[in-house]
Amino acid sequence: MYLERHLKDLEAESIHIFREAAEQFERPVLMYSIGKDSSVLLRLALKAFYPGPIPFPLLHIDTTWKFREMIAFRDATAREHDLNLIVHTNQDGLAQGINPFSNGSAVHTDVMKTQALRQALEHYKFDAAIGGARRDEEKSRSKERIFSHRTVDHRWDPKKQRPELWQLYNGRLSPGETMRVFPMSNWTELDVWEYIRQEDIPIVPLYFAAERPIVERDGMMIMVDDDRIPLAPDETPKTLRVRFRTLGCYPLTAAIESPAANIAEIVDEIRAAKTSERQGRLIDKDQAGSMEKKKEEGYF
Amino acid sequence: MLEETTSEIPLDVETHAVEEKSILRFLTCGSVDDGKSTLIGRLLYDCQQIYDDTMESLSSESKTYGTTGTAVDLALLVDGLQAEREQGITIDVAYRYFSTPVRKFIVADTPGHEQYTRNMATGASRCDLAIILVDARKGVVTQTRRHSCIVHLLGIRHVVLAINKMDLVDYDQERFDEIVADYSEFAAKLGIEHIVPIPLSALEGANVSGKSERMPWFNGPTLLEHLQAVEVSPTNRHAGLRLPVQRVSRPNLDFRGYAGQIAAGTVRPGDEVVALPAGKTSTVKRIVTYDGDLQEASAGDCVTLTLADEIDISRGNVICAKEDRCQVSDQFAAEIVWMSEEPMLKGRPYVLRINQQTTLCQVSRLKHRVSVETMEHISGRQLELNEIGVCEMTLDKPIVFEPYMQNREFGGFILVDRLTNETVAAGMIRFALRRADNVHWQAVDISKQVRARQKLQKACCLWFTGLSGSGKSTVANLLEKRLFALNRHTYLLDGDNVRHGLNRDLGFNDIDRVENIRRVIEVSRLMVDAGLITLVSFISPFSAERRTARERFETGEFFEIFMDTPLEICEQRDQKGLYAKARRGEIANFTGISSAYEPPENPDLVLGGGQQSPEDLTETVLAYLQAQGVLETD
């Protein structure tokens, strides 16, 4: 197995961070969102603690609107690695019937993701949530620390971040405060794909081009993953050869037209890419700085 | 020193395809409006790291926030948070990424204004190279010098002097040469090793990735060529092994491994190692990784080692090559960059973190502050936000370390406030304090000053006077403990330890009392002569005897501290039942009852005993001594 040096360096940095998180916190949890970044994150965690098991549980916030293939992949992965997987859904939101179609992406995301995460963190008393966010994803993330402090009410205060020097991470918390830990801060999207290729890491097949039933909404190609999607009388899904660059709730995740059917082809495509991966995420579309606002409110 | 760099650095993939793609972490610094954001935007743009949809939102943002009129303002690519963008400034360290076929670049982008010291230090801590931007019209300015000092302090050895806005000085070679000469002179004084000057126009992209036709006189590399080719300090592969243990891995009874990232050196099974600070030795059995056991691992690798012997190793311990060990000490001198609004307090306990070790520590002495414009020493009593000082640190337990300039990961530490949990400072260890090294005794007469300097302190006599039960000894004891913790060498003389030995032959008649005090004065003089901070806790009721004492010392060496506790309180306390006895007439000449106490007329310090806790009184004395410069040295 051959791993390029820059990827080896990134891997080492991430492993170091994972081990720090395991040692510095009492109840850390690994945020597992099933996408490609989570797949890499999981591999890094397995490496960090080998030959031991991952010394903390994985948490999936299930909005109930994920692609079915994602859920199948999640459960298979958990079985294969004998993971301690916690799945949490905001039951209040579910009872209220919150969904992306009638409530819109903003409300759906707030209730089923942001609030759900807070519920889970509080319920299980997790003091650190380890996630796969990268600094290159979005401008406001570029300033975020690797150990990123959250106030008692889960807010991120960009003006009061702790200086983070060398590889010294200050994980000290006062009661009720929590930390977000981002082992993959310094990875780019291309790094992630190259790593997946060189390490041969399994990912959800939705990343590969295939024929899928698609409807067009506001110029976005939305996959008809189940019959909860309301179709207009004259609307019939078209079968198109598409793939996904990021994965989330299926009604909020746009497909891209692409022939890339394996990792090598994806890497080539990303290298030549002309649009950023966030383009396919409807929740960022609102306005400049929207991600920043969400984060201050506690979105992961 | 200026470097000659060849300009023949191919950019194409072919030539480099066989070489390994590496990571270069660099820092960009410049004053506001020198064109830093434009330059980074340009690098990103030229390396095609900017996507169409980003460009799209950029051109709409350019109209709102931009400074380039109708053209797309590349600077907006890197101006992060909304709040900052509205103010038109960047306020923190932001990280950017781009890559070419031969290198991945991680850019720490730090602002050039107010908080620059803190932010730059943070950004610089992991960088190997710094781009220092200069506006060609302005030349080397104060900010340029500041940035260079911090870059140097944080151990960055490679500097690119990016002279920007050449388009505004007609691409003039003379102007360029003038700035380079100016900067080189300053940098030489600092001791910056490698400087590569490049004339640029970030706005036009001149000499960023492509050669500028407007500056044919420049034969050096373009910025990107240099960034791709520069050989940064080799990893510490060839040093002795240093593996700071992050965690002990014990998945089952048969396996006990030590996980960590190798900070320096190389390790192979069979190597002899020592675990510090304990010093137990063993040999390496296996190098375990998820991808299989390794025959060799070196600096940068994350591994889990197993050893041939069962020795006690825990998180924070360091596994070193047996023949090439790190230093271990609980006292060292370090440069400290203060990063908190709350100033640094000498003697206050902070949590110190260095690699995986954590301990409480105190700053025992601020030797001097350092000017960030010249690196010159300035005297000072405390460090404020964004100030830098050279300090002596005293730790609660010994740590394993190396001088920062030798090994950043082993010499860089942070200080954390115990209450707020904020990271309040960053430090770079210079050397362990081996006190005896400081005096070359063959050459000098051993005087009081020399003895005191050896102890890194000023010798003096602190004379506590006051009624029995006034709290003299309590405060003197607490004070001695505090001084001890601050690494001061002390001795406490009081009735108990003097009466039982040296003055065992003396009673309580007038003659014996005078002799008693005389001996105490002489002993404390000897102790001060020996270089000690000598605390004397004696009722010493008479002004005359205290005056005699003062006269036996040099000016500024004797401090009369009056425990002004009212008689009623002392009598209430009456720990030894002496007042009761005296009241019953069982003790003759008891001070305060049957013998007068003459309160000092001009004491150096009055302590309101009975009103404040002994701890607070102790702090008052300490603050007083600090104010008097007694705790300073030299």
Ligand SMILES: Nc1nc2c(ncn2[C@@H]2O[C@H](COP(=O)(O)OP(=O)(O)O)[C@@H](O)[C@H]2O)c(=O)[nH]1
């Ligand atoms: N003429 C000229 N203007 C420049 C150059 N580089 C930057 N600028 C302009 O200088 C101003 C400040 O640039 P900016 O990148 O925001 O500076 P920063 O504060 O250092 O990030 C902007 O109006 C830029 O367009 C250059 O090389 N030539």
